[in-house]
Structures are given as structure tokens and as C-alpha cells.
Amino acid sequence: MLNVRELHVSYGGIRALRGVSLEVNEGEIVTIIGANGAGKSTLLNTISGFLKPAKGELEFKGHKLGRQPAKIVQLGICHVPEGRLVFTNLTVRDNLLLGAYLRTDRKAIAADLEKVYALFPRLKERERQLAGTLSGGEQQMLAMGRALMTDGQLVLMDEPSLGLAPLLVKTVFEIIVEIRKLGKTILLVEQNAFKALEVADRAYVLEQGKVVKSGRACDIAQDPAVRAAYLGSKSVAGGM
Amino acid sequence: MVQFLQQLVNGLSIGSVYALMAVGYSLVYSIMNFSNFAHGAVIMLGAYFGFYSLTLLRLPFGVSFVLAAVGTGLVAVLLERLAYKPLRERRAPFLYFIITAMGASIFIENLVVATIGPTYKTYPAVFGQGPIQLGALSIGRIDLTMFVVSAISLTALMIFIDRTKMGKAIQASAYNMKASALMGINTDRVIIIVFALGGALAGVAGVLFGMKYLVYPQIGNITNKSFIAAVFGGLGSLPGALIGSVLLALIETFVSGYLSSQYRDLIGFVILIAMLVVRPTGIMGKSAEDKA
Ligand SMILES: Nc1ncnc2c1ncn2[C@@H]1O[C@H](COP(=O)(O)OP(=O)(O)OP(=O)(O)O)[C@@H](O)[C@H]1O
Ligand SMILES: [Mg+2]
Numbered sequence: 001m002l003n004v005r006e007l008h009v010s011y012g013g014i015r016a017l018r019g020v021s022l023e024v025n026e027g028e029i030v031t032i033i034g035a036n037g038a039g040k041s042t043l044l045n046t047i048s049g050f051l052k053p054a055k056g057e058l059e060f061k062g063h064k065l066g067r068q069p070a071k072i073v074q075l076g077i078c079h080v081p082e083g084r085l086v087f088t089n090l091t092v093r094d095n096l097l098l099g100a101y102l103r104t105d106r107k108a109i110a111a112d113l114e115k116v117y118a119l120f121p122r123l124k125e126r127e128r129q130l131a132g133t134l135s136g137g138e139q140q141m142l143a144m145g146r147a148l149m150t151d152g153q154l155v156l157m158d159e160p161s162l163g164l165a166p167l168l169v170k171t172v173f174e175i176i177v178e179i180r181k182l183g184k185t186i187l188l189v190e191q192n193a194f195k196a197l198e199v200a201d202r203a204y205v206l207e208q209g210k211v212v213k214s215g216r217a218c219d220i221a222q223d224p225a226v227r228a229a230y231l232g233s234k235s236v237a238g239g240m
Numbered sequence: 241m242v243q244f245l246q247q248l249v250n251g252l253s254i255g256s257v258y259a260l261m262a263v264g265y266s267l268v269y270s271i272m273n274f275s276n277f278a279h280g281a282v283i284m285l286g287a288y289f290g291f292y293s294l295t296l297l298r299l300p301f302g303v304s305f306v307l308a309a310v311g312t313g314l315v316a317v318l319l320e321r322l323a324y325k326p327l328r329e330r331r332a333p334f335l336y337f338i339i340t341a342m343g344a345s346i347f348i349e350n351l352v353v354a355t356i357g358p359t360y361k362t363y364p365a366v367f368g369q370g371p372i373q374l375g376a377l378s379i380g381r382i383d384l385t386m387f388v389v390s391a392i393s394l395t396a397l398m399i400f401i402d403r404t405k406m407g408k409a410i411q412a413s414a415y416n417m418k419a420s421a422l423m424g425i426n427t428d429r430v431i432i433i434v435f436a437l438g439g440a441l442a443g444v445a446g447v448l449f450g451m452k453y454l455v456y457p458q459i460g461n462i463t464n465k466s467f468i469a470a471v472f473g474g475l476g477s478l479p480g481a482l483i484g485s486v487l488l489a490l491i492e493t494f495v496s497g498y499l500s501s502q503y504r505d506l507i508g509f510v511i512l513i514a515m516l517v518v519r520p521t522g523i524m525g526k527s528a529e530d531k532a
Contacts, residue, residue, distance in 0.1 A: 073424035085419035087412050102424035
């Protein structure tokens with residue numbers, strides 16, 4: 001579904017991605033794990049059309065991806081950005097409806113809104129509230145719901161569990177699995193490698209702008225080097 | 241009491257036109273985070289467009305308004321495309337935008353001086369003579385027109401921003417450009433619309449000021465007032481621009497009425513500075529964290 005080939009991206013002189021290749025197939029949850037500054041957000045922002053690659057190719061369902069974010073949304077890629085970026089000055093409902101900005105079929109939009117409310121009952125309760133008044137966890141759910149409203153088939157998620165209490169982290173990962181059940185494909189960027197590897201089918205390990213390992217999530221979770229670097233002393237087997 | 245009411249009426253009339261100009265500053269600021277100091281030049285062009293529609297083309301009063309609004313809307317969009325878009329694409333620091341805006345303003349003003357000339361022009365009398373008497377109150381016909389036309393234009397703007405899909409897209413982009421692009425919103429188009437709206441309202445304000453006072457190349461300096469009003473109310477907030485404008489105008493008319501008109505502008509700037517010291521975000525402005 002998504003093909004990234006030999007992607008190089010720099011910020012001025014800083015080389016953030018140095019030849020990243022990966023693929024995501026329909027229906028998969030693929031995770032990219034890596035430390036701070038590894039280039040995870042850079043990769044997602046490049047896929048979404050915000051950054052210009054110095055080299056390399058991006059292809060989604062046979063279409064080459066350019067540098068127009070709105071077009072990329074139209075092709076069916078949605079992005080839950082790092083830091084959520086919900087529209088704090090608008091209501092929860094307006095946030096969700098903005099997700100459907102490019103869509104015109106009112107019935108389908110209304111149906112999807114109900115689906116999102118079913119997935120996040122909290123949002124339904126707070127429909128008329130300004131998004132800025134929501135808690136961090138609720139804002140994360142709103143950011144996910146808003147992305148789902150675009151009806152994109154591929155959902156990019158940038159550290160959805162960042163800054164949330166452990167209980168909410170658990171909820172977020174459960175929701176990710178639920179989202180896949182809605183028929184979505186997910187590319188999940190996480191620092192919480194332990195949890196991410198639990199829900200993912202396949203994983204890529206990104207270090208300093210390069211993919212250093214890739215494979216089935218369960219194999220990566222058992223890899224001694226990965227366990228030492230990203231999983232600390234936590235027992236992976238126990239969590240699976 | 242009569243004097244008080246009279247000042248109130250005058251204040252509301254001037255304040256409504258300040259608001260018409262202030263929302264132009266606020267709209268652009270909310271999206272692009274810089275104060276478009278070329279706004280005054282656009283208002284000046286509006287005054288000339290209205291003047292020539294009435295005198296040269298001999299168009300009716302209402303049509304002249306529309307023509308001036310369309311003309312200045314186009315000028316504002318052109319300004320964005322030619323001057324600001326290249327800066328945006330290069331991600332230039334905001335100081336460059338301000339310098340460019342000032343340069344554009346000087347350019348337009350001098351272009352008018354060079355082509356039309358520096359002389360003052362008087363709008364033809366479009367209204368009957370004499371003020372309207374309301375008991376002891378007398379309301380100038382032009383003042384009444386200023387209030388009514390401004391109120392209608394501002395209401396239309398508010399409805400557009402609050403009720404339409406594009407209006408919501410403008411609000412979303414004001415919060416965060418990246419997030420709104422992730423919704424599929426074409427942020428470049430949002431910027432064009434914002435300049436067109438601000439420009440059109442500037443044209444209406446230009447015609448109103450041309451009618452009330454005179455037309456001359458420096459008439460755009462009057463936007464200093466609406467800039468103060470926009471900062472006072474909170475740059476980037478439309479309700480703030482309205483409240484700030486009306487408050488500033490009321491304070492000005494009361495100062496002129498009860499103290500002396502010599503203090504009027506002084507007070508305006510004192511308010512601006514006091515506001516910046518006490519509450520830099522203005523009455524309704526976005527706080528720094530909102531804008532993060
Ligand atoms: N706007 C920018 N300008 C300059 N350098 C940047 C910019 N954004 C990111 N970088 C650099 O690019 C590299 C990759 O950053 P990126 O944000 O993609 O990392 P990340 O893996 O998402 O990290 P985190 O887990 O902290 O979010 C880092 O070295 C970072 O300092
Ligand atoms: Mg990141």
C-alpha cells in the first residue's frame with residue numbers, strides 16, 4: 001500500500017533521514033520504533049507532504065506522493081500528528097467535522113461521526129465543548145477521531161501515547177487495535193516500544209535516520225539488542 | 241445627558257469603521273502572525289476607487305461601494321501573491337514580512353501621488369443636506385451611513401466565519417496551519433480568502449472615510465487607529481477587534497468632547513502602551529500557549 005524507497009531528508013545541513021526504505025501492506029499495523037531524534041516524525045511529515053525529500057521515492061497505492069498535504073489527504077492518508085494539534089478554539093464536533101473537510105457525502109459523514117463517537121464515547125459527551133478544555137487523553141482521542149473522519153485508509157500516528165498516564169496508554173493501544181478492525185492500515189511511530197511491538201504485525205527500528213532492523217514485531221521484541229536499547233528490563237514475554 | 245448621548249452616537253459611528261479596518265489586521269494576523277502594515281494603503285485605494293466610481297463612472301452610491309470592495313479585495317490578494325507568498329515559501333522570519341508590508345505601503349502611496357497627485361479631493365454630496373433630528377440628538381447622515389454599512393459588513397463577515405465551511409477552515413488555520421493541512425484544507429487558498437475579505441472590508445472603510453473626510457494619498461494613516469484598536473482588543477481575535485474599536489472610538493470621542501480634541505490621539509497611544517504592558521495579548525487575544 002505504502003512504499004518508501006531510499007528516502008533522504010535534511011533540515012538545512014542536518015541529515016535527518018539517510019536512505020530509509022519501508023513498506024506497509026493493506027490491513028497491517030506497522031510500527032517504527034526509535035529513540036528521540038531518530039527521525040520518526042521527519043518520516044511521517046515527509047509522507048504527509050510537509051517536507052521535501054532530497055532523494056528517494058514515496059508511493060501510495062500506485063500514486064507518487066508530492067508536496068501538497070491536502071492532495072495526500074485526498075489520496076487516503078491521514079495523520080495524527082505529534083502533540084495532537086487539536087483545534088482548541090473550536091468545539092469537539094467542529095474538530096471532527098473538519099476532518100471531513102474534503103468529503104461531500106453528508107450521509108457517509110454522519111455515519112462516520114457516529115462510528116467515531118462509538119469508539120470514543122467521551123467525545124460524544126463533550127461534543128459542544130471547546131477542544132481546548134479537554135484533558136490530554138481526550139485530546140489524543142479527538143486527534144485520532146478527527147483523522148478517522150477524513151476516511152483515509154492509511155493512518156499515520158506519531159507517538160499517540162506520549163505524555164499520557166499508564167492507564168490511558170493502555171486505552172490508546174486498545175483503540176489502535178479497534179481502528180484496525182474498522183478496516184484501516186496503521187503506521188505507528190512510538191517510543192513506547194514495548195506496547196507498540198505488542199500490537200504491531202511488523203516493526204522497523206530507526207536509528208539516526210537509518211533502518212537498522214526490521215521484521216515481524218514478535219521477532220523484534222525478542223531481539224537482544226532491541227531489548228537492551230528499547231525495552232529496558234521489562235519482560236516482553238509476560239506482556240504478550 | 242444629551243451631550244453624553246451625542247458623544248455615544250458619534251463614538252459608535254467612528255468605532256464601527258475602525259472595526260471594519262481592524263478586522264483586516266486581525267484576520268491576517270490570526271493566520272500569518274504578522275501585522276500587515278500595507279492595510280492602510282489598501283484603504284486609501286478604496287477611497288479613490290469609490291471616488292472615481294461616483295465621479296468618473298457616475299455609478300450609483302451602492303454600486304460604488306461594491307466596486308471599491310472588489311477592487312481593494314483584488315489589490316490585497318495581489319499584494320499577498322507578489323509580496324508575501326515568496327516570503328512564505330522561503331519561510332522568512334516575520335520581520336521580513338513587516339518590512340515588506342511597510343515597503344508596499346510606501347510604494348502604493350507614492351504611486352498614487354505620482355499618478356493621481358497629492359491634492360485633496362472631495363466626494364460628491366450623495367445625501368440630502370442636514371442631520372437627522374432625533375429629539376435633541378442630531379445624527380449626521382454620513383455618520384448614520386458609516387454605522388449601518390459597517391454593521392452590515394461586519395455581521396456578514398461574522399456569519400461567514402462562524403457558519404460556513406470555509407469560515408471554519410479559516411478558524412482552524414488560525415489555530416494551526418499544519419493541523420488544518422492535515423484535514424485536507426488548502427491553506428494557500430485560506431490565505432487568499434483572508435486577504436480578499438480583509439481587502440474588501442478595507443475598500444468599504446475607505447469609501448466611508450472618503451465621504452466623511454476627504455480623499456488624499458495619506459488617508460490610510462487613519463489605520464493607525466484601527467491597529468491600536470486591534471491590539472487593544474487582542475490581535476488575531478475578531479470579537480476583540482470589534483470591542484477594541486468601539487472602545488477606542490468611544491474613549492476618543494469622550495476625550496474630545498469633555499476634555500479637548502488635542503488629547504485625543506495622545507490618549508489612544510497611551511492606551512496602547514498601557515495595554516501592552518498590562519496585558520500584551522489584549523482583551524480577547526490568544527495567549528502564547530494557545531498559539532503554540
Ligand atoms: N525543524 C527542524 N529543523 C532542524 N532540525 C530538525 C527539525 N526537526 C527535526 N530536526 C532534527 O532532525 C532529527 C530527527 O528529528 P525527528 O523529529 O524526526 O525525530 P523523532 O524520531 O520524531 O524524535 P522524537 O521521538 O523526539 O519525536 C533530529 O536530530 C532533530 O533535531
Ligand atoms: Mg517525533
